[in-house]
Amino acid sequence: MPQRKIIHIDMDAFFAAVEQRDHPQYRGQPVVVGGAPNSRGVVATASYEARAFGIHSAMPTAHAKRLCPDAIFIRPRFREYQQVSTQIHSIFNDYSDKVESLSLDEAYLDVSDCPMFEHSATRIAIDIRQSIITATGLSASAGISYNKFLAKLASDINKPNGQYVILPEHGEEFVAKLPIGGFHGIGKATEIKMHDLGVRTGADLKRLTLAELTEKFGKQGRYYYHLARGVDHREVQSERIRKSLGAETTFATDLRDRDRMLTELEKLADGVFASLRQKDLSAQTVAIKIKYSDFQTITRSLQLSRPINDTQHLGPWLHQLLKRTDVEMRAVRLLGVSASRLQPINTNSPRQVELDL
Numbered sequence: 001m002p003q004r005k006i007i008h009i010d011m012d013a014f015f016a017a018v019e020q021r022d023h024p025q026y027r028g029q030p031v032v033v034g035g036a037p038n039s040r041g042v043v044a045t046a047s048y049e050a051r052a053f054g055i056h057s058a059m060p061t062a063h064a065k066r067l068c069p070d071a072i073f074i075r076p077r078f079r080e081y082q083q084v085s086t087q088i089h090s091i092f093n094d095y096s097d098k099v100e101s102l103s104l105d106e107a108y109l110d111v112s113d114c115p116m117f118e119h120s121a122t123r124i125a126i127d128i129r130q131s132i133i134t135a136t137g138l139s140a141s142a143g144i145s146y147n148k149f150l151a152k153l154a155s156d157i158n159k160p161n162g163q164y165v166i167l168p169e170h171g172e173e174f175v176a177k178l179p180i181g182g183f184h185g186i187g188k189a190t191e192i193k194m195h196d197l198g199v200r201t202g203a204d205l206k207r208l209t210l211a212e213l214t215e216k217f218g219k220q221g222r223y224y225y226h227l228a229r230g231v232d233h234r235e236v237q238s239e240r241i242r243k244s245l246g247a248e249t250t251f252a253t254d255l256r257d258r259d260r261m262l263t264e265l266e267k268l269a270d271g272v273f274a275s276l277r278q279k280d281l282s283a284q285t286v287a288i289k290i291k292y293s294d295f296q297t298i299t300r301s302l303q304l305s306r307p308i309n310d311t312q313h314l315g316p317w318l319h320q321l322l323k324r325t326d327v328e329m330r331a332v333r334l335l336g337v338s339a340s341r342l343q344p345i346n347t348n349s350p351r352q353v354e355l356d357l
């Protein structure tokens, strides 16, 4: 396989940057976007000025308030962020057909076949970032490499408003120095398991054989084996259709009443299916997510016999899903609903179908 050229683009302090753009009085100030400081909300993101105080994503807003009482605390405006996201994704499509969006503000582009700038991925990345600034007034950072894993790591290195290239000859040594917790896709549980095996860095990981890794980590083991050698074969998956759509709510006080939970799940499902219909999509898998009061998070899903696009008969199935959880015994902090296995609505087929587990 010929060498690929992958660019990972990620907007800088995305939600906070949009707020600073739209409110000039916030520029140069510590800005925290997220839940209200006096409730149980968390920080979605913080401007770089606020990060200097130690504030970061997912921290309770109340804690952020203690670190920097004078920061500007604001609630997110998702419609604006969605608008910018649409703008930047349309820019990406000008450079490549192979674009995979990871979230509102980040995407992989495979620019191997992009003829611009004599095929220089470095110059293509500079041009993409400049196009984003021109179109949105916001800055992005880029990572450039020969696979997705390294491109993503590289985009963080010169943040904000910068870019970094990891050349093929440097990939392996780059991974060797990396702490295992910094590997994208290695969660807390795997990190602990790795530590138990004496693996703290990429170099440690490379000492384990393929057999040892697959024994400990199953199929993922092979992926880790390759990563340790700077190799990641995953393709940039251009998807015209999103893989899933979901919504969730964190409650101000924990829920204990199952009927109330069901009502909340139905509300969430109504919202999710309304946006699916807007996009002319239907879904064949429905899942609920529950975060218990101790923060343990679980999901339960059901496969439908055929795709659906409304929630008319979903109530009993949500009830069934809820039964497969511990909500009788445990209080619930967050509920979510998601729809996946999305597909375009087939207007020739009957709209309503019976559901199967």
Ligand code: TTP
Pocket: 010, 011, 012, 013, 014, 015, 016, 043, 044, 045, 046, 057, 058, 105, 106, 159, 160
């Ligand atoms: P990130 O790209 O992780 O963060 P960022 O763009 O704010 O900052 P930077 O990339 O410069 O480090 O996430 C993009 C947006 O997603 C972020 O602006 C807010 C939202 N977000 C959350 O709501 N909760 C989270 O825990 C994280 C990490 C992000």
Ligand code: MG
Pocket: 010, 011, 012, 013, 014, 105, 106
């Ligand atoms: Mg970002």
